Every structure is written in structure tokens, then in C-alpha cells.
Amino acid sequence: xxxIQLFDPVSSTFTYIIAGPNDDEAAIIDPVDEHWExxxxxxxxxxxxxVYILETHAHADHVTSAGRLRALTGAKAAVPSGCGIPPAExxxxxxxxxxxxxxxxxxxxxxxxHTAGSMCYVxxxxxxxxxxxxxxxCGRTDFQGGSAAALYDSVTRKLFALxxxxxxxxGHDYKGQSVSTIGxxxxxxxxxxxxxxxxxxVLMGQLNLPRPKLIDVAVPANRNxxxxxxx
Amino acid sequence: xxxIQLFDPVSSTFTYIIAGPNDDEAAIIDPVDEHWExxxxxxxxxxxxxVYILETHAHADHVTSAGRLRALTGAKAAVPSGCGIPPAExxxxxxxxxxxxxxxxxxxxxxxxHTAGSMCYVxxxxxxxxxxxxxxxCGRTDFQGGSAAALYDSVTRKLFALxxxxxxxxGHDYKGQSVSTIGxxxxxxxxxxxxxxxxxxVLMGQLNLPRPKLIDVAVPANRNxxxxxxx
Ligand SMILES: [Fe+2]
Ligand SMILES: [Fe+2]
Numbered sequence: 001x002x003x004i005q006l007f008d009p010v011s012s013t014f015t016y017i018i019a020g021p022n023d024d025e026a027a028i029i030d031p032v033d034e035h036w037e038x039x040x041x042x043x044x045x046x047x048x049x050x051v052y053i054l055e056t057h058a059h060a061d062h063v064t065s066a067g068r069l070r071a072l073t074g075a076k077a078a079v080p081s082g083c084g085i086p087p088a089e090x091x092x093x094x095x096x097x098x099x100x101x102x103x104x105x106x107x108x109x110x111x112x113x114h115t116a117g118s119m120c121y122v123x124x125x126x127x128x129x130x131x132x133x134x135x136x137x138c139g140r141t142d143f144q145g146g147s148a149a150a151l152y153d154s155v156t157r158k159l160f161a162l163x164x165x166x167x168x169x170x171g172h173d174y175k176g177q178s179v180s181t182i183g184x185x186x187x188x189x190x191x192x193x194x195x196x197x198x199x200x201x202v203l204m205g206q207l208n209l210p211r212p213k214l215i216d217v218a219v220p221a222n223r224n225x226x227x228x229x230x231x
Numbered sequence: 232x233x234x235i236q237l238f239d240p241v242s243s244t245f246t247y248i249i250a251g252p253n254d255d256e257a258a259i260i261d262p263v264d265e266h267w268e269x270x271x272x273x274x275x276x277x278x279x280x281x282v283y284i285l286e287t288h289a290h291a292d293h294v295t296s297a298g299r300l301r302a303l304t305g306a307k308a309a310v311p312s313g314c315g316i317p318p319a320e321x322x323x324x325x326x327x328x329x330x331x332x333x334x335x336x337x338x339x340x341x342x343x344x345h346t347a348g349s350m351c352y353v354x355x356x357x358x359x360x361x362x363x364x365x366x367x368x369c370g371r372t373d374f375q376g377g378s379a380a381a382l383y384d385s386v387t388r389k390l391f392a393l394x395x396x397x398x399x400x401x402g403h404d405y406k407g408q409s410v411s412t413i414g415x416x417x418x419x420x421x422x423x424x425x426x427x428x429x430x431x432x433v434l435m436g437q438l439n440l441p442r443p444k445l446i447d448v449a450v451p452a453n454r455n456x457x458x459x460x461x462x
Contacts, residue, residue, distance in 0.1 A: 001232060001233070003233070004233060004410060005409075006409060021356075041408060042408070042409065045366070045410070046410065046411075046412055047412060047414060177276075178235065179276070179277065180276045181278060184276040
């Protein structure tokens with residue numbers, strides 16, 4: 001079972017809609033502000049009802065539509081408990097399971113590193129990795145409680161422990177790639193395959209990436225599910 | 232079961248990779264020349280082996296990578312018999328069934344209208360509609376043996392006869408939409424829902440679309456599976 005994968009070309013962000021076969025309830029993962037109409041149109045055309053809106057973390061590069069989708073559909077917002085997003089109904093912890101539809105389950109994995117609170121979500125042989133593990137790469141670890149050592153642990157101990165055939169659906173891709181597998185990334189990921197923790201920490205420390213342009217707007221907005229703060 | 236959906240932003244073309252659960256054989260539908268490496272990377276990362284390359288028609292707006300993928304993988308090319316693509320191994324007719332993997336079947340529907348030879352492919356509750364039926368629209372009918380009356384018949388008698396929950400994966404989209412259903416298009420498609428044949432023929436006759444820029448290059452190339460003609 002694959003998700004519906006949608007793309008925001010401005011921030012290179014993937015959004016996912018998931019639903020079981022012959023089911024009428026859906027969840028959406030990491031929806032992007034500008035695309036709330038596109039995303040609702042998909043849900044309507046597929047005959048689905050949105051029941052959960054999940055965030056993998058408080059994004060620094062785009063604003064979520066979670067608050068708006070929640071207001072329009074009545075779906076519940078489910079976010080990592082460590083990301084400081086108080087208005088969400090569900091504050092998720094490692095090991096939690098979200099149930100929806102006839103028999104769908106989403107298993108919650110706490111995978112700190114890109115941010116301290118980052119989570120990955122496992123559904124039907126798929127893992128939604130946010131910015132923890134990207135295709136042939138990984139998220140940066142230099143803000144919001146990020147830690148290269150924590151990311152190394154999250155990927156090598158938690159994600160690489162999933163079955164090799166598990167499909168990886170990342171939060172971003174900048175090279176036109178859409179999906180990978182645990183087996184492939186374990187063997188080939190340019191940053192994490194066959195690399196020691198010490199090497200990885202040095203590598204991440206040398207990236208010298210520019211500060212995300214939107215961070216001062218996006219993070220506070222995302223901590224309020226993308227809605228304007230009340231005065 | 233959803234396909235892997237990939238996009239070419241230059242021609243707004245969708246390419247699809249399909250495979251059964253826990254299977255190792257895959258088919259690809261309407262691959263685009265420029266993206267052969269991207270597409271093979273997906274197949275490799277997913278641990279799949281490409282066995283069929285399907286074309287919905289001889290495209291006028293982009294060149295296929297079918298010939299190249301065939302040479303690199305040994306997969307067979309399967310094309311509509313009425314599209315004039317002689318080098319393909321399989322010349323498909325209405326009602327044919329392609330089998331691959333452990334138990335995958337692709338049912339072939341001849342749906343003339345966009346071009347005289349156009350086909351749609353049905354797999355696991357999904358229909359790949361090429362340019363016959365688009366999301367909230369349809370392909371043009373003014374070249375390559377196109378016929379508005381034939382398209383109307385193909386859509387209303389063949390595609391709209393599929394179960395309402397069947398997911399529609401189109402060959403193009405120009406509005407950021409990715410997937411629809413037969414049920415939704417039957418009720419809402421701007422060109423075809425609740426419209427008479429006569430009205431539809433008038434509508435299509437008034438479109439006055441410019442001639443596709445690439446048609447004189449793309450169609451001859453696609454009739455040779457995208458490979459340069461030998462002298
Ligand atoms: Fe991020
Ligand atoms: Fe076409």
C-alpha cells in the first residue's frame with residue numbers, strides 16, 4: 001500500500017495522504033499552507049474524510065496548513081510532544097499508536113536529531129521520515145535542538161532496524177527522487193551508510209549551511225499549527 | 232494499492248511505476264526520456280526488476296524513454312496496436328491482459344478519442360488513463376486520428392462503467408492535482424459530466440488549441456520507442 005504523495009515545488013516538501021483499501025477515513029502528513037485547497041480536493045475526489053493531521057516536526061522552511069485543515073474538516077492534529085506545538089489535540093510519544101479507518105494503525109517513532117522532537121510514522125510497510133532520513137541524505141542538525149549524534153542513533157538504531165523492504169517517504173527531496181527503502185539506504189545512503197558516529201558528527205559539523213530564510217516566521221507559525229497567533 | 236507517481240514538470244507528464252506487495256517485478260507506464268535515470272533509480276531502490284514498459288499512446292508533447300529502458304533492463308515494450316509503434320514486442324488489443332510478478336494483471340481497454348489508438352490500463356482498482364480522461368478534463372482530440380465523438384464514447388461507456396471507487400491516474404495534469412476517481416469525474420468533470428455527445432463535440436471543436444510544439448519530433452520518435460531512427 002503506497003500513500004498519495006504530493007509535492008510543493010517552492011520548498012521541495014512532500015505531503016502524504018494515507019487511507020486503507022476500501023476505507024473512507026484518511027490521515028495527512030506534513031501538509032503545506034499554500035496547498036490546503038489542493039489537498040482537500042484530493043480528499044474529496046477520493047471519497048475520503050480527513051480524521052488526522054500529522055506533523056513530523058515544527059518545520060523551519062514552510063508553514064503547515066494543519067490548523068486550517070483542522071478547522072475545515074474537524075480532523076485532529078497529532079504532533080510530536082517534544083516540538084512545542086500546544087494547540088494540537090494529540091501530543092505523541094515514542095511507541096504511541098494512532099488508529100483510524102477500519103483497521104489502519106500508525107506507529108510513532110521518536111527520532112531526535114534533525115530537531116529534538118522529530119518523529120517518524122510507520123504505516124503498512126511505509127515509514128514517513130520527515131527530515132530525519134532523506135533519500136541518499138538526511139536533514140540538517142544545526143538548530144531547534146538538532147544533534148548529529150542523536151540523528152545518527154535515530155537512523156541507525158531505530159530506522160535501520162525496520163525491515164529492509166520498508167518504503168521510505170521523506171519530508172523533502174531536492175533531486176527529483178520520491179521514495180526509497182530501508183535496505184537501500186542502509187547500504188548506499190551517502191551520509192549514513194557504513195559511516196561511524198564520529199565521522200558522521202564531523203561531516204555534519206562541516207556543512208556550514210545558511211540559516212533557513214523562513215525560520216523566524218515558520219517555526220513560530222508551525223508551533224501554532226500554521227494559524228495566526230491570537231493577540 | 233497505489234502506484235508510485237512521478238512527474239515531469241517540463242511537459243506536466245505523469246509516469247507510474249507499479250508492483251504488487253512483496254513482489255519483485257515492476258511495470259512502468261509512460262516514462263519520459265529525460266527521466267530514465269530517475270526512474271531506474273526508483274526501481275533499484277525499491278528492489279524491483281522492470282519487466283514491462285507500457286505506453287498509453289504515441290505522445291505528441293514529450294519523448295518516451297521506453298526504448299532506452301528496454302535496452303538497459305531487458306523489459307518488454309507493450310503499446311497500443313493502433314498507435315503505429317512497430318518496434319514494441321507487445322501490440323495490445325482491447326481486452327488483452329498483461330501478467331507480471333506473483334499475481335499482477337493489467338487489463339487493457341482501447342479508448343480511442345485523444346488519438347485513434349489510445350489505451351487505458353486497469354490494475355488493482357486503478358485506471359491509468361493517459362490523455363483520454365484527465366482530472367476535471369480530458370485530452371484534446373484534434374490530431375493523430377483524434378475524435379471528440381470517439382472520446383465521449385470511450386469515457387462514458389468504458390471508463391465510467393468502471394466501479395466508482397476506481398482511482399484515476401492521468402497522463403498529465405496542469406493544475407497541481409494528482410489522482411481522482413471514476414465516481415467523482417462522472418459527477419463533476421467539467422467537460423464530460425452530465426453533458427450530451429452533441430454538446431461535447433461542439434465544445435471540443437471550439438478549443439482552438441495551438442499545435443503542440445514538439446509534435447513533429449515527438450510522434451516519429453515515440454513510434455520508434457524514443458530511439459533515434461536507424462538510417
Ligand atoms: Fe525540517
Ligand atoms: Fe497525448
